[in-house]
Amino acid sequence: MSIKIAELTHVYDKNTPNETIAIDHINLVIESGEFIGLIGHTGSGKSTLIQQLNGLLKPSSGEIIVSGYNITDGLDISKSNKKRVSKAESRARKKRLIEVRKRVGLVFQYPEYQLFEETIEKDIAFGPYNLGLQEAEVKKRVRDAMQTVGLDYDTYKDRSPFDLSGGQKRRVAIAGVLAMKPEVLILDEPTAGLDPKGRDEILYQIKSLHEKEKLTVIIVSHSMEDMAKISERLIVMNKGAVVLDGTPKDVFRNI
Ligand code: ADP
Ligand code: ADP
Numbered sequence: 001m002s003i004k005i006a007e008l009t010h011v012y013d014k015n016t017p018n019e020t021i022a023i024d025h026i027n028l029v030i031e032s033g034e035f036i037g038l039i040g041h042t043g044s045g046k047s048t049l050i051q052q053l054n055g056l057l058k059p060s061s062g063e064i065i066v067s068g069y070n071i072t073d074g075l076d077i078s079k080s081n082k083k084r085v086s087k088a089e090s091r092a093r094k095k096r097l098i099e100v101r102k103r104v105g106l107v108f109q110y111p112e113y114q115l116f117e118e119t120i121e122k123d124i125a126f127g128p129y130n131l132g133l134q135e136a137e138v139k140k141r142v143r144d145a146m147q148t149v150g151l152d153y154d155t156y157k158d159r160s161p162f163d164l165s166g167g168q169k170r171r172v173a174i175a176g177v178l179a180m181k182p183e184v185l186i187l188d189e190p191t192a193g194l195d196p197k198g199r200d201e202i203l204y205q206i207k208s209l210h211e212k213e214k215l216t217v218i219i220v221s222h223s224m225e226d227m228a229k230i231s232e233r234l235i236v237m238n239k240g241a242v243v244l245d246g247t248p249k250d251v252f253r254n255i
Pocket of ligand 1: 041042043047109
């Protein structure tokens, strides 16, 4: 259940005047059950890296192996690739993408972008339904995920996800990803826009989830301080490269 990233590179707008090397030959090994803070200034490549880990972006070169499954292999969903493909090929790609999403769950920085159903229950059930699971199993996963993020099922199941506070929307988004039972949970700036109390609550919940379920967690943040408090390992990116990687103690010794 480890992640191996080898010589990973991502170039936007290749061979144009806007060419940007967002990820520059990254090599990383992430072991199962690690709790990682991925840190770096805006533009350092964090978003690009996590979108690659979730299969949203196809790397320009290099590979990502999650639990022995090469998620970059045959994946070609990049927006810049508008080539027409056969129905069979398109189906095969969708299947591969589902295999990736089953393993790696991504919670976006702005949870609004991943909430779209009219009730919270339907929203959280969307992913598991798409996996083709039985209704009883879907329902169980929805209840469990809501309990994990601290949303009472009976109180919230029929409410609209759009009427919630920022912190609660984020909980629904996290529950939707957890209902897929991923092996790796990636959260992009999960505390953005929350007050200090909401921030602590979300971080505490993620931490207990990690401890209880032995889930591998990667939190993207620009706050070294926040991440040093809760992470076991900090990975610091700059200009598309990993510049520091170690325990918070190691990393602070080297900055
Ligand atoms: P953050 O660092 O807070 O994640 P950014 O401002 O870097 O946010 O990026 C926000 C979104 O805009 C991301 O989805 C990213 O892919 C996209 N983005 C960033 N820079 C560019 C760019 N030069 N051209 C097009 N899209 C970009
Ligand atoms: P971070 O998440 O650390 O802010 P990003 O991965 O968003 O970093 O960005 C890395 C680099 O890639 C930046 O120079 C950014 O402007 C550029 N970039 C990000 N997304 C896009 C995009 N969709 N199109 C073009 N350039 C992008």
